[in-house]
Amino acid sequence: MSVATRPDEQGRFGAYGGRYAPEVLIPALDELAAAWLELRNDPGFRGELGDLLRDFVGRPTPITHATRLSAELGYDLWLKREDLAHTGAHKINNALGQVLLAKGLGKQRIIAETGAGQHGVATATACALLGLPCVVYMGEEDTHRQAPNVARMELLGAEVVPVTAGMKTLKEAVNEALRDWAASVGSTHYVIGSVVGPHPFPMLVRDLQRVIGDEARTQYRDRVGTDPEYVVACVGGGSNAIGMFTAFVGAPEVRLFGVEAGGVGSELGRHCSSLTLGQPGILHGALSYLLQDADGQVVETHSISAGLDYPGVGPEHAYLKDEGLATYVSATDGDALDGFQLLARTEGIIPALEPAHVIGWLQHRPLPDGARVLVNLSGRGDKDLDTVRAALAGERP
Amino acid sequence: MSNLEATLRAVRDRGAKSFVPYVTGGYPGVDGGLLRMLAAAGADAIEVGIPHSDPIMDGGVIQEASRVALQRGTRIGDVLASIVDAAIEIPVAVMTYANIVHHRGYEAFCDDLARSGVDGVIVPDLPVDEVERFAALGAARGIDVVLLAAPGTTAERYRAIAAASHGFVYCVATYGVTGVRDQLSVTARDVVTAVRPYTDLPLLVGVGIATPEQAGEASAFADGVIVGSALMAPLVAGDPKAAVELSGAFRSQIV
Ligand SMILES: Cc1ncc(COP(=O)(O)O)c(C=O)c1O
Numbered sequence: 082m083s084v085a086t087r088p089d090e091q092g093r094f095g096a097y098g099g100r101y102a103p104e105v106l107i108p109a110l111d112e113l114a115a116a117w118l119e120l121r122n123d124p125g126f127r128g129e130l131g132d133l134l135r136d137f138v139g140r141p142t143p144i145t146h147a148t149r150l151s152a153e154l155g156y157d158l159w160l161k162r163e164d165l166a167h168t169g170a171h172k173i174n175n176a177l178g179q180v181l182l183a184k185g186l187g188k189q190r191i192i193a194e195t196g197a198g199q200h201g202v203a204t205a206t207a208c209a210l211l212g213l214p215c216v217v218y219m220g221e222e223d224t225h226r227q228a229p230n231v232a233r234m235e236l237l238g239a240e241v242v243p244v245t246a247g248m249k250t251l252k253e254a255v256n257e258a259l260r261d262w263a264a265s266v267g268s269t270h271y272v273i274g275s276v277v278g279p280h281p282f283p284m285l286v287r288d289l290q291r292v293i294g295d296e297a298r299t300q301y302r303d304r305v306g307t308d309p310e311y312v313v314a315c316v317g318g319g320s321n322a323i324g325m326f327t328a329f330v331g332a333p334e335v336r337l338f339g340v341e342a343g344g345v346g347s348e349l350g351r352h353c354s355s356l357t358l359g360q361p362g363i364l365h366g367a368l369s370y371l372l373q374d375a376d377g378q379v380v381e382t383h384s385i386s387a388g389l390d391y392p393g394v395g396p397e398h399a400y401l402k403d404e405g406l407a408t409y410v411s412a413t414d415g416d417a418l419d420g421f422q423l424l425a426r427t428e429g430i431i432p433a434l435e436p437a438h439v440i441g442w443l444q445h446r447p448l449p450d451g452a453r454v455l456v457n458l459s460g461r462g463d464k465d466l467d468t469v470r471a472a473l474a475g476e477r478p
Numbered sequence: 479m480s481n482l483e484a485t486l487r488a489v490r491d492r493g494a495k496s497f498v499p500y501v502t503g504g505y506p507g508v509d510g511g512l513l514r515m516l517a518a519a520g521a522d523a524i525e526v527g528i529p530h531s532d533p534i535m536d537g538g539v540i541q542e543a544s545r546v547a548l549q550r551g552t553r554i555g556d557v558l559a560s561i562v563d564a565a566i567e568i569p570v571a572v573m574t575y576a577n578i579v580h581h582r583g584y585e586a587f588c589d590d591l592a593r594s595g596v597d598g599v600i601v602p603d604l605p606v607d608e609v610e611r612f613a614a615l616g617a618a619r620g621i622d623v624v625l626l627a628a629p630g631t632t633a634e635r636y637r638a639i640a641a642a643s644h645g646f647v648y649c650v651a652t653y654g655v656t657g658v659r660d661q662l663s664v665t666a667r668d669v670v671t672a673v674r675p676y677t678d679l680p681l682l683v684g685v686g687i688a689t690p691e692q693a694g695e696a697s698a699f700a701d702g703v704i705v706g707s708a709l710m711a712p713l714v715a716g717d718p719k720a721a722v723e724l725s726g727a728f729r730s731q732i733v
Binding site: 091101102104264266360366373379 | 530531532533534535537541545548553554575576577578579580581582602603604605606607608625626627628629630631632635639650653654655
C-alpha cells in the first residue's frame with residue numbers, strides 16, 4: 082500500500098483508521114473527503130495555498146546543521162526548522178490549508194481543539210487572515226499550562242472555551258469540539274489539529290503537512306548530497322511526524338523513528354506512549370493504538386508537554402508500526418527537559434517541549450556513531466518557559 | 479424475529495406507541511430495582527447505557543452520569559448484572575461506544591449480551607459503513623444491532639441504514655448530542671419521513687426529547703419515543719422517585 086493509495090476509500094490504513102463517527106457527522110465527512118480528493122491536486126487551490134505558505138508562513142523553512150550538538154552527540158545532525166514557521170510550529174501548515182478549504186466549501190464558522198495551544202493559535206491566525214469566526218476548545222488544565230497561547234488566540238479574535246470534563250486536557254477538548262460539530266455541522270468546519278479523527282482527517286492533515294518532508298528531503302540532498310540515514314520526529318497525534326515521514330516512507334536507506342512522550346513512568350496513566358505501550362482501540366473516530374484499561378475505557382495520561390498529552394495516535398502511524406516501516410520509541414519528561422536545555426545551549430535554539438523529546442532521546446546515543454540524522458524541530462519553546470522553569474526549580478509541572 | 483423487534487411491532491400493531499426510557503448503568507440508584515420500576519411505569523423496552531470514558535454523542539447530563547458511574551468503578555459486567563438482576567419481561571437494549579465493543583471483541587461482546595438476556599445494542603459511533611460484521615454476529619445470537627438515522631443525510635444513506643438496522647431504527651431528532659431542548663426539533667419528523675419508505679421496522683425518535691408534551695408531539699409521526707437526559711436529570715439530582723414519576727408522565731403522553 083503506497084502513500085498515494087493510502088488510505089483506501091473507507092479511510093483504512095491497513096486495518097487502522099476508518100470512520101467510527103456519529104451518523105450526524107457522516108454527510109460532512111463525505112463532503113470533505115470528496116472536496117479534498119478534488120482540490121488536493123487542483124492547480125488553483127495549490128497555487129493559492131502555496132502563495133500563503135510562502136508569503137504568510139515563510140516557507141520553505143530552512144534546515145540547519147546542528148554543528149555543536151553534532152559534535153557533542155557524535156552524529157551528523159540537521160534540524161528542519163518548523164519553529165521558524167509563522168506562529169512558531171508546524172501546526173500552521175494544516176490550519177491554513179483547512180481554513181482555506183472550509184472557505185471554499187462555503188462554511189461560515191471554524192472550530193478547533195487545542196492542547197499546547199499551538200494548533201489553536203494557528204487556527205485563530207488562519208481565521209483572522211481569511212476572515213472567519215473561530216471557536217477553540219481547550220482543556221482547562223491546558224489553559225493554565227499554556228496561558229500565553231490563550232492570550233494569543235484571544236488577541237487574534239478567537240473565542241477560547243475551557244473544557245472542564247475529565248482530565249481537562251486535549252482528549253476532552255476534542256470530545257467537546259466533536260459535540261459542537263454534531264450540532265453545527267451544516268455551517269461549521271472542524272479544523273482538527275493532527276492526523277487523527279474519522280476519515281478523511283488523517284489523510285487531509287497528512288497531505289497538508291507533507292510539505293515538511295517534501296521540502297526537507299530536497300534541502301537535505303542539496304546540502305549533503307544524499308538522503309539522511311535516520312529521520313526522527315516527536316509523536317503526539319502524529320502530524321509533524323507524518324508530515325516529515327511521508328517523503329521518506331519506503332526509501333530503502335532511510336530509517337524513520339517516532340518519539341512518544343514517556344512521561345514519568347511506564348505504568349498506565351504516567352505517560353502517553355500509545356504506540357509503544359498501547360493496544361488497538363477506537364477513539365475520536367478512528368481505530369489506532371490507544372491507552373486503555375481492561376474494559377476499553379480510555380485512561381488518563383501524563384506528559385510535561387501539553388502537545389503530546391493524548392492517549393491516542395493517528396492511524397497511519399499504527400500502520401507504519403505494524404508494517405515495520407517506522408520505529409516508535411519514547412522519551413521521558415526528564416529527557417525532554419535535558420533536550421530542551423541542551424539544544425538551547427549548543428545551538429541557540431529554544432525548542433518546544435514536544436520536539437525536545439527527540440533531542441532528549443538522541444542524547445542517550447541510541448543510533449550508531451556518526452549517523453546522518455534529520456530531526457523535525459516541530460516548534461519553538463516560548464510557550465513552555467514557565468513549565469520548564471517550574472520543573473527545573475523542582476516544582477511538579 | 480427478535481424479542482425487541484417483536485415487542486415494538488406488537489405495540490404498533492395495536493395502534494399504540496412505544497415508550498423507551500434510557501438510564502446510565504452504574505450510576506448510583508440505577509439498579510435492577512429501578513429497571514423494574516420503569517417497567518412498572520409502562521416502559522415498552524428499556525435502554526441501559528454502559529458508561530464510556532469518552533461519550534462524544536452525549537450532552538452534559540449523561541456525560542456527568544457516565545463520569546460518576548466510572549469513578550465509582552463500574553465495569554461492563556456490573557451493568558449487565560443489573561440487567562440480569564432486574565429480571566423484567568420487557569426487552570432491554572444496551573447503549574455504548576465502539577471501543578467498549580471493540581476491546582472486548584465483537585463476538586465475545588455479543589455472547590456477553592446474549593448471556594445477560596439483552597435483546598439489542600446501540601453504538602452511536604458504529605455507523606452503517608462499519609457495522610456489518612457486528613450486526614451479523616448479533617443477529618446470529620438474537621441480538622438486534624440498532625442503527626441510527628440522523629438529519630441531513632442522503633436518500634441512499636437512509637435506505638442503507640434502514641436495510642441494515644435490526645429491531646428498530648433510531649431516528650435522531652436533532653443535530654447535536656443528547657440533552658434536553660426547548661422544543662421538539664422540526665428535523666425529527668423529517669428523519670422519520672425520510673426513513674419510512676425504506677423499511678417496515680418501527681421508527682423511534684430520540685435525542686433531545688425534554689418533556690412529556692414533546693414526546694407526545696413526536697409520537698404523532700413516530701412509532702415510539704426514547705427519553706434519556708430528561709429522566710437522568712432527576713437521577714443525577716439524587717431523586718430516583720422523581721425519575722420514575724416523570725416516566726409515568728411521559729408514558730401517558732406517548733399515545
Ligand atoms: C511544537 C509541537 N510539536 C508537536 C506537537 C504534537 O502534535 P503532532 O504529533 O500532531 O505533531 C505539538 C502539538 O501541539 C506541537 O505544538
